[in-house]
Amino acid sequence: MTNETTHAVAFTPEDLPTARSFFVPHRIVMMLVFAAFVVAVAVFMRWDWLPRYLPRLGWGILVSLVMLFSTAILGFLLAVPIGLVQVTGPWFLKLPAKVFCTVIRGTPLLLQLWLLYYGLGSLFPQFPAIRQSFLWPYLREAWPYGVAALTVSFAAYEGEVMRGAFAGVPPGELEAAKAYGMGRWTMFRRIWLPRAIHRALPTLNGETVLQLKSTPLVATVTVVDVYAVISKVRQETFLTYEPLLLLALIYMCLTGILVVAFRTFENRIPTRGA
Amino acid sequence: MKKALKVLAVATAIAVSGGVAASAEALKVGVAAEPYPPFTAPDASGKWEGWEVEFMNAMCAEAKLECVLTPVAWDGIIPALTSKKIDMIISSMSITDERLKTIDFSDKYYNTPTGIIGTKGVDIKPTPEGLNGKALGVQVSTVHQAYAAKHFAPAGVDVKEYQTQDEANNDLAAGRLDAVQADAIALKAFLATDQGKECCDYKGDVAEDVAVIGPGVGVGLRKGETELKDKVNTAIKAIRDNGTYDTFSKKYFDFDIYGD
Amino acid sequence: MAADSLINWGLLSLNAPGWGGVLLQGFFNSIQIAVGGFTLGLALGIGGAFGKLYGGPVLRDLLECYTTVVRAVPELVLILLLYYAGTDLLNQVLALFAIGPVDISGLMAGIFVIGVVQGAYSTEVLRGAIKAVPAGQIEAARAYGMSPTKVLRRITLPAMLPYAIPGLSNLWLIATKDTALLAVVGFSELTLVTRQAAGTTKAYLLFFLAAGALYLALTLVSNVFIGMLERHARRGFAVQR
Numbered sequence: 001m002t003n004e005t006t007h008a009v010a011f012t013p014e015d016l017p018t019a020r021s022f023f024v025p026h027r028i029v030m031m032l033v034f035a036a037f038v039v040a041v042a043v044f045m046r047w048d049w050l051p052r053y054l055p056r057l058g059w060g061i062l063v064s065l066v067m068l069f070s071t072a073i074l075g076f077l078l079a080v081p082i083g084l085v086q087v088t089g090p091w092f093l094k095l096p097a098k099v100f101c102t103v104i105r106g107t108p109l110l111l112q113l114w115l116l117y118y119g120l121g122s123l124f125p126q127f128p129a130i131r132q133s134f135l136w137p138y139l140r141e142a143w144p145y146g147v148a149a150l151t152v153s154f155a156a157y158e159g160e161v162m163r164g165a166f167a168g169v170p171p172g173e174l175e176a177a178k179a180y181g182m183g184r185w186t187m188f189r190r191i192w193l194p195r196a197i198h199r200a201l202p203t204l205n206g207e208t209v210l211q212l213k214s215t216p217l218v219a220t221v222t223v224v225d226v227y228a229v230i231s232k233v234r235q236e237t238f239l240t241y242e243p244l245l246l247l248a249l250i251y252m253c254l255t256g257i258l259v260v261a262f263r264t265f266e267n268r269i270p271t272r273g274a
Numbered sequence: 275m276k277k278a279l280k281v282l283a284v285a286t287a288i289a290v291s292g293g294v295a296a297s298a299e300a301l302k303v304g305v306a307a308e309p310y311p312p313f314t315a316p317d318a319s320g321k322w323e324g325w326e327v328e329f330m331n332a333m334c335a336e337a338k339l340e341c342v343l344t345p346v347a348w349d350g351i352i353p354a355l356t357s358k359k360i361d362m363i364i365s366s367m368s369i370t371d372e373r374l375k376t377i378d379f380s381d382k383y384y385n386t387p388t389g390i391i392g393t394k395g396v397d398i399k400p401t402p403e404g405l406n407g408k409a410l411g412v413q414v415s416t417v418h419q420a421y422a423a424k425h426f427a428p429a430g431v432d433v434k435e436y437q438t439q440d441e442a443n444n445d446l447a448a449g450r451l452d453a454v455q456a457d458a459i460a461l462k463a464f465l466a467t468d469q470g471k472e473c474c475d476y477k478g479d480v481a482e483d484v485a486v487i488g489p490g491v492g493v494g495l496r497k498g499e500t501e502l503k504d505k506v507n508t509a510i511k512a513i514r515d516n517g518t519y520d521t522f523s524k525k526y527f528d529f530d531i532y533g534d
Numbered sequence: 535m536a537a538d539s540l541i542n543w544g545l546l547s548l549n550a551p552g553w554g555g556v557l558l559q560g561f562f563n564s565i566q567i568a569v570g571g572f573t574l575g576l577a578l579g580i581g582g583a584f585g586k587l588y589g590g591p592v593l594r595d596l597l598e599c600y601t602t603v604v605r606a607v608p609e610l611v612l613i614l615l616l617y618y619a620g621t622d623l624l625n626q627v628l629a630l631f632a633i634g635p636v637d638i639s640g641l642m643a644g645i646f647v648i649g650v651v652q653g654a655y656s657t658e659v660l661r662g663a664i665k666a667v668p669a670g671q672i673e674a675a676r677a678y679g680m681s682p683t684k685v686l687r688r689i690t691l692p693a694m695l696p697y698a699i700p701g702l703s704n705l706w707l708i709a710t711k712d713t714a715l716l717a718v719v720g721f722s723e724l725t726l727v728t729r730q731a732a733g734t735t736k737a738y739l740l741f742f743l744a745a746g747a748l749y750l751a752l753t754l755v756s757n758v759f760i761g762m763l764e765r766h767a768r769r770g771f772a773v774q775r
Contacts (some may be wrong), residue, residue, distance in 0.1 A: 004659070004662055004700075004701055005659065005700070005701050005704040005705070007658065008605075008655045008656075008658035008659045008662070008701060008705070009605060009655050009658075009705075009708065010605055011602060011605040011606040015602065015605075024591070026591050026592050026595070027591075027595065030592065030595060102750075102753075102754075103746075103750060105707075105753075106707075106749060106750040106753035106754065107711070107746045107749040107750055107753075108711040108712075108713075108714035108715075108725065108749060109711070109714075110714045110715060110717065110718075110725055111714055111725050111728070111742060111745055111746055111749065112746075114725075114729065114742060115738075115739070115742035115743065115746065118441070118444060118729075118732065118738045118742070119732075119738040119739040119742045119743075120739070121445075121448055121450070122444060122447065122448045122736075122738050122739075123738075123739060124448070125447075125448050125449040131449065136449075140409075140449060140450045141450075142450075209605075209606075212608070213607070213608040213609060214608070215608070216608045216610045216611060217610060220437065220718065222434055222435065222436060222445075227608075227610070227611070231349060231414070232414075232435075234349070234350075234353075235349055235414050235415040236415075238352050238353070238356075238373075238375070238376040240353040240356075240357070240618045240619065241618075241619055244611065244614055244615045244618070244619070245615075247611050248603070248607045248611055248612075248615060251606065251607045251608055251611060252603065252606045252607060255606035255607075256606070306720075307720035307722070307726060307730070308729070308730065308733060309730055309733045309734045311734075315734060316556070316727075316730050316734065317734075318551045318552060318553050318555075318556065318731075318734075319549075319555065319556065320555070320556040320559060320722075320727070344640075345720055345722060346719075346720045347718060347719050347720030348720075350614075350617075350618065350719060350720065353618050354618075357618055357621070357622045358622075358625070359621070359638075359643075438733070440733040441733075444733070444736075444738075467736075468736075469736050
């Protein structure tokens, strides 16, 4: 996916409004209307369930965030070799990497998750060796399947980005490194990888927001994240609108925090010549 | 966004009124969109079959209603009813006080005990002590979930919730659960399958708690639609009296599913 | 047992007792929703993009809210919200126009839901593409005395196409995959019927792999057409890279 599309489907730092831009007459009016809407929602809709579920909601948000960061980091670590072998690897590495990216990006994540959890998960216990191994207590849980599916998906999308990033590093820089007498490994470690990561950084925040938007899928395989907590509220209170509105608000806040954090982080990295 | 929605609404309205003729007569009957044998399950041609489908057909025929079976996600079936996506729920939904706050029910049309199945050879009893420290699966928004939350979870049972009964059964077979609590008939149907025979056996019925489990299963209706409710109640009574109910029930069960 | 069910290809046969026919019907539903949703999204996107670029300040801010919300909230949550609240709202709006409550079919609701989500994405893609059209071309058209609608029809839309196609084709692929999320609201598209088939027959791996192959085939076939479309739209452009 190109950077432009990621930007079109995920909220990124370029979209952040500046503080001053709020003080325009029509915006003040709109904000007042919005405030009235919020008050109306708070007064006329049912929110009495909220205090009861607050601790569980907090816990759910934590689970969602752990899912997000663990899979984004693991996925990125996988994406580097996947991107690299597609640029320089021999065909027997290039081909599987290419197939991996195409298959994962060409099928819905929900289907992949269910394939892993219900498909593979129902196969494992039929082998006594797996059932008696030390891994079984983990394979019984749902979260390893959620982590696996999200990691694989992130690796495939980011692997495609890393391929472009590796290929886009100017050859002159690599030649200069060679001229300095750097070995292949030193050149990769000191020049190629840092420059490629630097080039991939702007897409990374978009991809991370997209990953956040994918995390609620793990609730469909019994992982209790914030989405699952809200589902529980819906089922126990029979309310439709209120819990879902709150959930949308929670995700908007999470996205906002994520985007601001990324911008602060990016501003610290010198971008000259990128 | 609202404005855009309105513009869109008008655009779609034109498309809808042109394309889909709204048939006011047919009643949409909501059924949980996942296999729940022997009550409702799709067959290989995509047609829904089972005891409850036959009940629906017999009841609607008796009441002279045109009913269309409409699959809906179980966890959203009550919102679907209240937001008029469907007009009735015939999906093994138990009549409970909690649900009666939001929707209305017809008289009951069947009632069966609640039971627990578990992994073969594991010592499990359908009591809080007998399940202590075990992982128990239940389907969300069911009386079984409410029962487990009230009686088992405080006693140290790890209660896990599933969107569908089928997933809970599958996780029991896959060894992710030690036991599953559900309707005794649905569980016995599962135990009769190859998968069920291999992994599990029946551990017993749970102790009664009418306040949670309710008096039985009824047709879910919107509040205030008394005319429809009367029609449904009359029809249920009529098929009970004229033997239709027993005729199709015999195809599935060797006992009286209506209870007492 | 697992080995048997893994290779029991008969389960995929098109006629009962095989589930192939049901799967294909679900696949057809998925494609219908993807096409409908993408088209509706495109219509919303064209309106949204022009509104964002040339509209008044209030319209622009409202559209900004729309695209921000859709891009910051998970599709799954949006789909639930739109499916339950959106169709309800639609009926209420229709009642205002005295059309009366219409019977919104699952297909319609699915198209509506995917379309609203896609609309926000297309707005952003098309806005970028319109901005990429050199201002001189539009000024030249105005200088010829073309009316705004004529400028739009003759210059802006055709000239922005090459810039919009890569983004739009990605959106189409996203639309095909987002239809899977409708399984969560119980709509009989490919992913849900796959799970029903898998749950009934217990051949989980077989059916999920078969459905995966169908989705992948759709993506690959789409890619071929996208490639052809891109070459067609870029004809006359200098070869880049």
